[in-house]
Amino acid sequence: MKYKVNEKGYYGDFGGAYIPEMLYPNVEELRQNYLKIIADPDFQKEFHQLLKDYVGRPSPLYLAKRYSEKYGANIFLKREDLNHTGAHKINNTIGQILLAEKLGKKRIIAETGAGQHGVATATVCALRNLECVIYMGEVDIERQAPNVARMKMLGAKVVPASSGSKTLKDATNEAMRDWINNPVDTHYIIGSVVGPHPYPDMVAIFQSIISEETKKQLLEQTGSDQPDYVLACVGGGSNAMGMFYHFMDDEQVKLIAVEAAGKGVSSGFSAATTYLGKEGVLHGSRSILMQTADGQVVEPHSVSAGLDYPGIGPQHAHLFKTGRGQYVSITDDESLEAGLLCTKLEGIIPAIESAHALAYLEKMEFKGGENVVVCLSGRGDKDLDTYIKYFNL
Amino acid sequence: MNRIKKLFQEKKNILSIYYTAGYPNLGDTIQIAEALQKSGADLLEIGFPYSDPVADGPVIQASSKQALDQGMTLKVLFEQLKDLRKHVSIPVLLMGYVNPVLQFGVENFCKACAEVGVDGCIVPDLPIAEYEEFYQDCFEKHNLSNVFLITPQTAEERIHKIDGLTNSFIYLLSSSATTGKNLEVGNTTEAYFSRIKAMNLKNPTMIGFGISDKQTFDKACSYANGAIIGTAFVKALAGGNLEESISNFMKKFRD
Ligand SMILES: Cc1ncc(COP(=O)(O)O)c(C=O)c1O
Numbered sequence: 001m002k003y004k005v006n007e008k009g010y011y012g013d014f015g016g017a018y019i020p021e022m023l024y025p026n027v028e029e030l031r032q033n034y035l036k037i038i039a040d041p042d043f044q045k046e047f048h049q050l051l052k053d054y055v056g057r058p059s060p061l062y063l064a065k066r067y068s069e070k071y072g073a074n075i076f077l078k079r080e081d082l083n084h085t086g087a088h089k090i091n092n093t094i095g096q097i098l099l100a101e102k103l104g105k106k107r108i109i110a111e112t113g114a115g116q117h118g119v120a121t122a123t124v125c126a127l128r129n130l131e132c133v134i135y136m137g138e139v140d141i142e143r144q145a146p147n148v149a150r151m152k153m154l155g156a157k158v159v160p161a162s163s164g165s166k167t168l169k170d171a172t173n174e175a176m177r178d179w180i181n182n183p184v185d186t187h188y189i190i191g192s193v194v195g196p197h198p199y200p201d202m203v204a205i206f207q208s209i210i211s212e213e214t215k216k217q218l219l220e221q222t223g224s225d226q227p228d229y230v231l232a233c234v235g236g237g238s239n240a241m242g243m244f245y246h247f248m249d250d251e252q253v254k255l256i257a258v259e260a261a262g263k264g265v266s267s268g269f270s271a272a273t274t275y276l277g278k279e280g281v282l283h284g285s286r287s288i289l290m291q292t293a294d295g296q297v298v299e300p301h302s303v304s305a306g307l308d309y310p311g312i313g314p315q316h317a318h319l320f321k322t323g324r325g326q327y328v329s330i331t332d333d334e335s336l337e338a339g340l341l342c343t344k345l346e347g348i349i350p351a352i353e354s355a356h357a358l359a360y361l362e363k364m365e366f367k368g369g370e371n372v373v374v375c376l377s378g379r380g381d382k383d384l385d386t387y388i389k390y391f392n393l
Numbered sequence: 394m395n396r397i398k399k400l401f402q403e404k405k406n407i408l409s410i411y412y413t414a415g416y417p418n419l420g421d422t423i424q425i426a427e428a429l430q431k432s433g434a435d436l437l438e439i440g441f442p443y444s445d446p447v448a449d450g451p452v453i454q455a456s457s458k459q460a461l462d463q464g465m466t467l468k469v470l471f472e473q474l475k476d477l478r479k480h481v482s483i484p485v486l487l488m489g490y491v492n493p494v495l496q497f498g499v500e501n502f503c504k505a506c507a508e509v510g511v512d513g514c515i516v517p518d519l520p521i522a523e524y525e526e527f528y529q530d531c532f533e534k535h536n537l538s539n540v541f542l543i544t545p546q547t548a549e550e551r552i553h554k555i556d557g558l559t560n561s562f563i564y565l566l567s568s569s570a571t572t573g574k575n576l577e578v579g580n581t582t583e584a585y586f587s588r589i590k591a592m593n594l595k596n597p598t599m600i601g602f603g604i605s606d607k608q609t610f611d612k613a614c615s616y617a618n619g620a621i622i623g624t625a626f627v628k629a630l631a632g633g634n635l636e637e638s639i640s641n642f643m644k645k646f647r648d
Binding site: 020 | 444445492493519
């Protein structure tokens with residue numbers, strides 16, 4: 001429990017709920033109820049039933065043979081790409097939509113970067129017949145067009161965010177403004193382990209199904225539930241937190257979080273938060289974020305819309321600061337190459353976000369025979385345009 | 394006695410004006426303050442801009458962005474305010490988001506406020522719990538008032554808590570909204586204002602968000618000690634001669 005949230009909503013120095021008074025009643029309502037609701041047997045039953053029959057869980061833990069041969073270690077891929085809607089994001093939206101219903105909410109809002117969280121939110125809103133509004137940066141609307149079309153078909157209203165860098169950070173600002181202006185009946189489904197307490201904890205709990213299953217699957221396949229390494233990409237950090245969750249207290253399991261270096265950490269076009277950032281407050285929590293000396297948030301860059309965010313969740317900041325997690329970064333070019341390699345070696349087209357985690361395998365040194373789990377957080381259908389342009393396919 | 398307390402003891406129908414430091418031009422901060430005082434403002438809220446102002450609507454977002462693009466920082470602002478008290482005698486609050494304060498250093502920030510003669514702050518994303526734990530001592534040491542907001546959804550118990558932590562005034566949001574929405578005083582808003590009035594809080598109250606003309610100002614004053622105008626004033630600064638724009642704007646309220 002060393003790395004979990006305390007009763008004040010903090011992970012060491014990070015976390016809290018830095019929100020304007022307008023959001024206080026909603027966030028407080030969540031804080032007082034989320035653990036109770038989640039622990040309720042009826043909730044658990046419905047949540048797990050939907051994860052099984054609707055999402056298609058458990059997602060396979062696949063021993064990637066050709067990757068393993070190439071790197072001289074046992075490389076397992078946790079196949080979140082096979083979930084309904086194509087990424088891990090739906091684990092969280094299923095949980096939050098059930099919670100929103102229990103709180104009597106009638107209207108759902110969300111931000112999205114890659115569009116995966118937007119699609120996962122629009123999907124559960126269709127499923128439960130709730131009104132859905134998705135905020136998405138103009139730049140992301142452009143580069144993730146298939147997901148925009150899916151959200152619309154699912155009945156969501158997609159509202160472009162046109163301020164700042166017109167990406168995930170700005171979409172999050174707009175979603176928060178919406179929530180301020182709609183203080184009753186609206187639930188904000190945040191898509192990552194960011195935001196004011198209790199969001200980082202709540203989203204981590206819903207995503208923790210990833211490591212819960214991985215442990216069982218590893219035990220079956222290797223005879224031990226302890227791998228040597230687990231790897232995941234970090235935008236806000238929800239797939240990584242889901243992948244790390246049940247391994248955090250197993251100190252011998254090395255946790256590797258892969259950030260987006262963009263065009264290079266020192267290029268001025270990067271989203272490598274732990275490398276470039278300092279402690280500060282963004283989107284309701286104290287964490288690490290990319291900012292100027294005056295405390296203005298710096299616009300990030302990544303080829304992958306889901307990692308194009310200037311901060312990380314507070315629990316990641318804590319894992320980073322305590323040294324429990326190793327935070328590394330991968331450039332745009334390296335990630336795209338890794339995406340193509342995964343396609344060629346394993347017949348899996350990964351999301352560019354997930355390709356960042358895969359790319360780090362190239363930089364690791366193995367003695368031979370280590371067990372390594374990579375969270376394949378999503379599939380690459382949404383990224384075909386980017387891949388095709390980059391490789392002139 | 395501090396300037397804010399004195400103001401509330403001596404005056405009714407207090408008019409407070411918000412503007413963004415560094416807008417329309419980087420160097421306008423003192424000139425705007427002087428012009429506002431001259432044309433009848435009772436209290437000033439000088440905004441220090443932030444890149445991600447989630448509680449603000451499009452007008453203040455745009456003024457903040459322009460101010461930042463022109464080079465406004467807290468450091469620049471405190472430099473500009475160095476001789477504030479040679480020019481301006483009415484109370485002055487700084488208003489902005491918590492992250493720039495954190496980077497400036499809470500202690501440095503409070504000290505700089507006290508040195509230039511700023512009377513208090515409004516930091517919308519600094520919640521009560523965090524204020525009490527990390528900021529209150531420092532604010533009190535430098536005699537800075539911290540102004541808290543309440544909305545129609547704020548629970549009564551919490552309003553009492555805020556009243557207890559306050560030593561200047563309480564900022565009553567006309568509705569839960571980002572800045573710049575028009576005030577529609579319907580039955581529910583009136584019921585809320587009346588409910589707060591009937592609580593007999595120890596601190597005075599000011600109504601803000603959506604006050605844009607004499608009519609909405611007078612309405613607000615019938616329920617509170619005064620009102621705060623932000624977006625409507627920032628809008629009025631776009632284009633034209635600064636002094637003229639300000640005096641024309643203020644004429645609507647002070648004649
Ligand atoms: C496939 C995929 N992986 C990863 C991410 C990054 O989010 P997080 O860091 O919260 O897992 C996204 C976000 O959109 C995504 O779509």
